[in-house]
Amino acid sequence: MNNFFLLQPFRGKGVAQKAATQVFERFKGQWELFTNPMEQNITGQKFWRKTVSSYTTNHFEEAVGMTFDGHKMVFRFNNADR
Known part of the structure; x- marks a missing residue:
């Protein structure tokens, strides 16, 4: 998933969370979602934290660090068994 x-x-109507969940359900396995960790992206960080937490019932990892695409906030989870 990109961009x-x-x-x-x-926004604020649950449309994005529903769309993300549909993508997660369609593609099972190990996920890594990257987002900008900067203060200008607090809304995006909150959205992914809430969406991934809800989808995984809080079974995910969150970290900030270097990735292949630079310094990012990363959400990791595995939905292969869902």
Whole structure:
């Protein structure tokens, strides 16, 4: 998944969380989601933390560090057994 984005009029209505969940359900296995760890992206960080936590019933790892794409916040989980 790349450049997950929702237009402003649709935000806060659960549309993005439902779409992300549908993608997770379609592609089972080990997931790593990357987002910008900067203060300018607090909204994105909160969205992914809430969405991944809800989807995995809080069974995920969150870290900040270097990735192949630079310094990122990373959410890791495995949904192979869901």
